[in-house]
Amino acid sequence: MGGAKHFTLRLLLIAAVLGVWETLVRISGVPEYILPPPSSIFRAMYVGIMSNVYPQHFMVTLTETLLGFMVGTALAFMLGTLVALSRRVEYFLYPFIVMFQSMPKVALAPLIVVWFGLGLTSKVINAALVAFFPLMVNTIAGLRSAEEDRINLMRSLAASRTQIFFMLQLPNALPYIFAGLEIAMIFALIGAIVAEFVGAERGLGMLIQSMNFNMDVAGQFSILLILSMLGLILNGMVAYARKRLVFWEVRNTGEETANSSQKGGSI
Amino acid sequence: MNALDRAASPSRAASTDVIAVDHLSLTYGKKDTGVLALSDISFSIANGEFISIVGPSGCGKSTLLKILAGLLPPSEGVATLNGTPITGARRDIGVVFQTPVLFPWRTVLQNVLLPADVQKLDKEKMHKRAMDLVRLVGLEGFENRYPRELSGGMQQRVGIIRALIHDPAILLMDEPFGALDAMTRETMNVELQRIWMESGKTILFITHSTSEAVYLADRVIVMTARPGKIGDVFDVDLPRPRPLEVMNTEAFGAYVKRIRVALNADGGLD
Numbered sequence: 001m002g003g004a005k006h007f008t009l010r011l012l013l014i015a016a017v018l019g020v021w022e023t024l025v026r027i028s029g030v031p032e033y034i035l036p037p038p039s040s041i042f043r044a045m046y047v048g049i050m051s052n053v054y055p056q057h058f059m060v061t062l063t064e065t066l067l068g069f070m071v072g073t074a075l076a077f078m079l080g081t082l083v084a085l086s087r088r089v090e091y092f093l094y095p096f097i098v099m100f101q102s103m104p105k106v107a108l109a110p111l112i113v114v115w116f117g118l119g120l121t122s123k124v125i126n127a128a129l130v131a132f133f134p135l136m137v138n139t140i141a142g143l144r145s146a147e148e149d150r151i152n153l154m155r156s157l158a159a160s161r162t163q164i165f166f167m168l169q170l171p172n173a174l175p176y177i178f179a180g181l182e183i184a185m186i187f188a189l190i191g192a193i194v195a196e197f198v199g200a201e202r203g204l205g206m207l208i209q210s211m212n213f214n215m216d217v218a219g220q221f222s223i224l225l226i227l228s229m230l231g232l233i234l235n236g237m238v239a240y241a242r243k244r245l246v247f248w249e250v251r252n253t254g255e256e257t258a259n260s261s262q263k264g265g266s267i
Numbered sequence: 268m269n270a271l272d273r274a275a276s277p278s279r280a281a282s283t284d285v286i287a288v289d290h291l292s293l294t295y296g297k298k299d300t301g302v303l304a305l306s307d308i309s310f311s312i313a314n315g316e317f318i319s320i321v322g323p324s325g326c327g328k329s330t331l332l333k334i335l336a337g338l339l340p341p342s343e344g345v346a347t348l349n350g351t352p353i354t355g356a357r358r359d360i361g362v363v364f365q366t367p368v369l370f371p372w373r374t375v376l377q378n379v380l381l382p383a384d385v386q387k388l389d390k391e392k393m394h395k396r397a398m399d400l401v402r403l404v405g406l407e408g409f410e411n412r413y414p415r416e417l418s419g420g421m422q423q424r425v426g427i428i429r430a431l432i433h434d435p436a437i438l439l440m441d442e443p444f445g446a447l448d449a450m451t452r453e454t455m456n457v458e459l460q461r462i463w464m465e466s467g468k469t470i471l472f473i474t475h476s477t478s479e480a481v482y483l484a485d486r487v488i489v490m491t492a493r494p495g496k497i498g499d500v501f502d503v504d505l506p507r508p509r510p511l512e513v514m515n516t517e518a519f520g521a522y523v524k525r526i527r528v529a530l531n532a533d534g535g536l537d
Contacts, residue, residue, distance in 0.1 A: 149368045156336045157385045157433075158356040167385070171372045248371040248413055 036218035045222035053207075058226065060203040061192055064120060065234070068127020069188040073181060076132045080139025085165070101137070105130045106194045113199040123195040123203070130191030135180035142176025143169050175249045178242035185234045193227070285437050285469045286312040286335065291344035293330060298342065304330050306494040308344070312437070312471060317463055319472045319484035321526065327495025328473045332441050335471065336362050349436055358386050361430030363440040367422035369414040375425050376401065376410040382433040393432065400428035403462060420451040427459070431466060438470045444479070453511055456482055460508060477530070478514060481505075481522045489529045499529040 018038045025037040032040060048054035083090045083097075109126050116122035146169050154164045196205025204223050211219040293305040304327045312318050322328050333339040335346055337356040346353045348360065361382075369378045376397055383393035401410050404424040414422055423443055430438055444452045456479060463470055463483075474480050480487045481503055489498040503522055505513060513519050 147368075149364050149366060150370070152333075152336075152338055153362065153364065153368050153381075154385065155338055155356050156360060156362045157382045158337075158358050159385045163385055167381070168370070171370070174372075248415065250415070 033215040033217050036221060040218040041221040041225070044216070044218040045225065048219065048222060054204075054223070054226065057202055057204050057207050058230075060120075061189075061196070061205065062230065064123035064192040064195075064203065065127055065185075065189045065230075067120075067124045068192055069131050069185055071124060072128030072131035072188060073135045073184050075128070076135035076180075076184070077139055077177070080136040081143060083136075084140045084143035084169075097136075101133055105133070106191065109191075109195045109198045113195060118199050118201050123192045123200065126195035127188040127191035130194075131184035131188040134183040134187060135177070138176040138180030138183075139173065142173025142180075145176065146172045174246045178238065178246055182235055182238045182242070185238050186231055189227070189231055189234065283314045284311045285314050285316075286346065286348055286471065288335075288346045289344055291331075291334065291341050291346055293327070293334065293339070294342045303494040305334075305341075306496050308495070308497055310488060310497060310500070312469055315467055315469055317470045317472065317483060317485045318488060319474060319480035319486070320488045320490055321474055321477055321480045321530065322490030322495070323492050323530065324475060326490045326492035328490050329441055330495065331490075332362075332439050332471070332473055335437075336360055336439055358433065359436040361433070361435035361438045363423075363426050363430045363438065363443045365442045365445050367414070367419075367426035369422055369425055369429075371414055374411050374413055375406060375417070378414065378425055379429045379432055381429060386433055388433060397428075397432055400431055403465065404428055404458065418451075419447055420455055423447065423455065424458070427462065431462075431468065436469065438468050440470060440472045442474055443472075445474070452479070457511060459483060464508060477523050477526050478519075481519060481526065482509060482514060487522075487526055489526060491530075499526075501526060501529075 022037045022039060025035055036044075045054075079093075083093060106126075108129060112126050112129070113122045116125055150168055150172070151164065154168050159167070192203070193205035193208075196203040197209055200206040204227060208220050208223050211217075211223070288308055288310050291305060291308040292303070294301040294303050296302060308331060310318075320328050320331070330339065334341050335348075335353060337353050337360065340354070348357070370381070373381065376394075379397045379400060380393060382388075383390075383397075398407075398410065401407055404427065406421060406424060406428075409417065409421065414425070417425070423446075426443065427438075427440075430440075444455050447455060459470075459472075460483060462468075472480070472483055484503055487501045487503060489500070490496065491498045501522060505518060505522075
């Protein structure tokens with residue numbers, strides 16, 4: 001696929017869907033607070049951006065997401081490395097890992113907001129918590145994925161454990177780690193939004209919540225649009241870094257990412 | 268000279284022997300209840316010699332190589348390299364595995380330099396040596412390519428010169444051409460003979476191909492299975508360098524036949 005012709009077809013298809021949506025809503029007389037027509041959504045978007053309301057809240061959510069991502073993935077990488085390299089650490093942490101992995105992490109959001117308040121901290125912590133597991137699981141899997149022959153090669157050269165880690169295991173794990181980072185980025189955004197739902201003074205999630213109370217459905221749709229674009233951009237940034245750093249990996253479909261997200265477990 | 272005696276007597280271990288294996292045994296699991304993988308192995312390899320070990324799968328030839336590479340401690344007996352016992356990984360051994368085992372994030376040159384990086388050898392000197400080796404196997408122009416851009420035969424060439432970069436006392440090769448197609452395999456055999464003659468290295472070559480063993484080796488050691496033991500040993504007295512056509516000669520055929528008989532007599536080839 002690809003090419004200018006297909007791209008045009010894609011745009012036409014999107015335009016057609018929006019056109020049908022607009023027409024159906026207008027003909028059927030569905031009230032705006034149930035399903036707004038696209039025109040209302042774009043109007044809400046325009047007003048929101050021009051009044052500087054959306055940009056302000058956008059920056060809040062973006063900050064929470066990025067900070068949560070950085071904290072969560074840094075801890076996940078460190079702990080994942082410890083678990084992968086030390087059987088003893090793994091033995092003692094395993095029960096906790098299993099328990100947390102099967103638990104829907106977003107269910108902790110109310111507690112976290114109670115503990116850390118309505119401000120930035122609770123959102124960062126929640127985002128970090130949700131982003132943590134996919135990367136930790138992938139870090140462990142990646143560091144353990146080094147083929148036996150590669151390990152034997154390093155050992156036969158009298159390489160130290162540190163050398164085996166940095167020259168073999170870590171680069172070998174990079175494809176896994178980046179798959180984990182891609183998921184963690186999206187998960188961090190989800191974690192931030194959910195924590196805002198539970199209790200916040202600012203942020204796009206909080207904005208959705210308050211629009212819901214006011215039955216401003218067009219406004220909610222416009223924010224959903226912004227969030228999906230934000231998710232796309234954040235994911236694209238990680239994917240770009242991956243392409244540059246894991247240059248040796250041949251990847252032609254998104255299937256692998258889908259597989260690794262299963263490894264990452266639930267949100 | 269009786270080849271069997273020569274191989275079996277460790278007392279022959281003179282100063283020219285690179286490897287001396289003395290009553291080596293390996294048991295997987297507990298000593299009394301475990302599986303005996305290698306039983307009472309003794310042989311020695313002289314400096315500059317090319318030795319092939321043939322045997323059926325499961326005869327423990329790869330296990331033996333792992334012990335010599337210092338990756339596995341023997342249960343009994345001792346193997347010495349240049350007079351010192353092999354008790355763990357050491358820096359004067361080069362190993363070539365069944366697959367090339369290249370790191371995809373390293374270029375050809377960087378892969379060849381891996382042992383030098385691990386052992387922190389002089390960078391400039393090693394770089395020059397690596398380029399010489401790259402030329403030796405006809406890979407010039409490919410030194411900055413990544414492994415996935417290379418054919419299977421080219422990759423295994425990289426695997427071989429990587430094992431030579433740190434100038435080891437012995438090259439241990441574990442069925443290095445087993446994964447290659449027949450044509451490439453023959454080419455690689457010719458090439459390996461040339462590398463061996465030019466580098467003067469001592470080589471221990473493990474294979475399950477009888478003709479490959481005869482073509483390459485000065486001496487062929489036959490191993491038998493369950494438990495892995497040394498059977499007959501054959502001196503291959505064919506002039507060097509051996510062209511591929513040597514495989515069509517009567518003398519070559521006779522060696523292959525005798526070794527096959529030795530393998531079959533021990534219930535070898537399945």
